Amino acid sequence: MDKLTMAHEMALKIAESGVSVDICAGLGWRYADAMQAEADKRQGGVPEAILKASNSSQLEWQPDWSVAPKHMNYFFMDRNGSKFWTVNEPDKPNRTEHVMNFTDCGGDCYAYASDQDYKGDWRNSLRKRPEMEVERRG
Incomplete structure (x- = not known):
């Protein structure tokens, strides 16, 4: 699944809870970025040191x-x-x-x-x- 589709699907799920569209879009993209980073890490596509150094705020745990x-x-x-x-x-x-x-x-x-x-x-x-x-x- 591509990142746009993944972000869109997550944004729709979040929107069901009544959260504003702007926040849904942002959370959807953060989810898609985190999922892509994890997939790359598991496939050996991106070295872990680079993952940690590049935009670590999107890769670390975040509350809901x-x-x-x-x-x-x-x-x-x-x-x-x-x-x-x-x-x-x-x-x-x-x-x-x-x-x-x-x-x-x-x-x-x-x-x-x-x-x-x-x-x-x-x-x-x-x-x-x-x-x-x-x-x-x-």
């Missing part, structure tokens, strides 16, 4: 931004395995000490993200919403 609250810009998992969406980048103590003290915002600046399947080291879990989606949400 389509289910994140629209105003949340970051995902992270703390050392206890709890997963969160946040508006602002959490500071180091919030990521390492399980100190979720967001009382200043009345709970509007974070949300639990327990439905995300991140399985890596919690220290590497911080992800920022792709700029393309941040611009289109605003």
Whole structure:
């Protein structure tokens, strides 16, 4: 299957959940790029060092931004395995000490993200919403 067809099919699936067309298209292409990179890697077509060096943001794990609250810009998992969406980048103590003290915002600046399947080291879990989606949400 070619990348255009793959991106189109994924965008249609995402659109079924009510996500905006702009976000669907972007996610569809990211999915197709990631699938193509994985296929190339498995076939030995592209050396792994090149894959990691070239546009690694598309190759690394990303949360499902389509289910994140629209105003949340970051995902992270703390050392206890709890997963969160946040508006602002959490500071180091919030990521390492399980100190979720967001009382200043009345709970509007974070949300639990327990439905995300991140399985890596919690220290590497911080992800920022792709700029393309941040611009289109605003």
